[in-house]
Amino acid sequence: MGESMCMFNSSEFKDVQPIYLSQEESGVINIACSKKFEDVYAYFRALFNKQEISERALKLTEEAAKLNPANYTVWYYRRKILKELNKDLKKEVEFCSRMTDETPKNYQIWHHRRLLIEILNDPTGELEFTQSMLQEDYKNYHAWQHRQWLISHFKLWDNELVYSEEMIKKDARNNSAWNYRYFVINSTTGFDAQVTEREIQLTLENIKKLPHNESAWNYLNGIVEDRGPSSFENVVNFCEYLLSKKQTPPQLLAFLYTAYLDKFQKTGEENFKNNAIKMCEMLLDMDPMRRHFWQQYKSNVKA
Template sequence: MATSVFDAAKLPYSVRQDWSDLTPIPQHEPGFAPLCPIMYSNEYRDAMDYFRALVQAGEHSKRGLELTEHLINLNPAHYSVWQYRWETLLELNSPLEEELEWSDEVVRRFIKNYQGWHHRRLLITKLRNPKSELSFISAALKQDSKNYHTWAYRQWLLAEFNLPELWAGELGYVEELLDEDFRNNSAWHHRYFLVFGSGVRQGEEDREAIIRRELTFTKQKIAIAPNNPSAWNYLRGVLEHGRLPFSNERLFVELYVVSKEPSDPLVPRSTLSEAADDVVDLDNPGPSAQAELPVPLAIEFLGDIAEEEGDKEKAIGLFKSLATKYDITRKRRVIQ
């Protein structure tokens, strides 16, 4: 296994014999007094002084790799340190498999750090061996299921290598994530990337069937959690991608805007389908008996349908109902 300095106590570089040949370079010239100095620790200041000396000397060495590891532990967002490490690895012809193993630990430790994920991308690009990466990424998503950098790396990996075996389980994987947390907006975004944003793969040539599948899937999720904005946004995205009018989903949306107060119906009962209560419409699944109605997101959707159809008066009435009663926290966004 690759060695790590994370748990090792280190002497300052200024007192190490193996660094005595370098003259440290401080961040500022003597006598310079910055207005708002950054309060670096002595450990970090010492390491950076020697890093500057190393870069100025143009040295790419094993001790340079050790220094960058130490600095990454102290400040994992330092882009120049990462870049120097990458250049040194290439200069020394270091075994990148060992570096990838080291990266496992670093990425898990600093999972929200962009530079760590970018370094891993450079390694995989050079190694051209992505087979175990999806399982690594999935483990990282268990640690933080909505981490932007992790998702961006996953999508890059799929697009970069474009291997059928990498794509094969992705839709099932994202459905598992949405079953665990149907409010995971990152998982919804990844689903859209898989279905509409990454080309057409074998078995998905019938795009009309794909759109029908996605509409059904999304409406089923809305029926489970009607106030989930991620699913409503996805519904809009599917319709827009298919160049379908929002009004295609009028019957479905109206199920979620009927007020439980008989004296305050947003949508008169006469406009709704009169199907028996015990009949399940698979194309338009309704809310559960426990759902809080009307759903503000559905009112907004119905307002967009009215606007789409040129019924300005109805659209204004629906949006005003959001601002004055059903979604007053967003009043400034709805009514200006």
């Protein structure tokens, strides 16, 4: 209590009439918060309502952001003040970095950072920052999203394919790393025949090590989708080999189902239809939680 009142008892804020929430505004369930929180946001509301642009308003937004970094209005107001006062936005980026260290998965901080970098039009140090955040948590999707925006907006594609492979090696089950790799390729070379074959080999190597790795299977499905899985005989052969070795992750059976159904629809040969039905029957036994889903797949084949 003393800390907040010391701040607002100073001459700097003596002309401000704070706006505290009424009992009705607090709602049926009153959220417990500190006296400092109540004071800071009461003064914040007062200055925000006036849209005051001043050093004290800027200082107040910093206090408010530290108390609740998820408050979008605080960041919006802070950006407006920074712009009007012509503040050094690089220092604000540094402030964002300190805040992100405390709350690395806070959407509002990452969004604020992105808008700052966009205004500065200078990505210097940003790839390194996202890399440091991803070293702490390989699956921080906010960091991945920011990096994806950076390389797209500033055309920083050069080393990103290598980076994605490094991150996949560190954690092959990282959906974000696989998704990032797909984004990089799709935005640069595209999936021509040569690239597709290279990516298939990379993915199959990962599946061989971790047959139940859903991330790798999702990536494989994505890169063969346009031509259809049955068009990639080497992949079908690989899957059939795993099946012969009693390796039966649901993703494998689902892939073979799609490949056999695709082949049946193209050729009309009954053996492919029967194989597709067999995959569904195996999935019904193996994955009873989704039995209605696989039963529908089986019905689709018979139809």
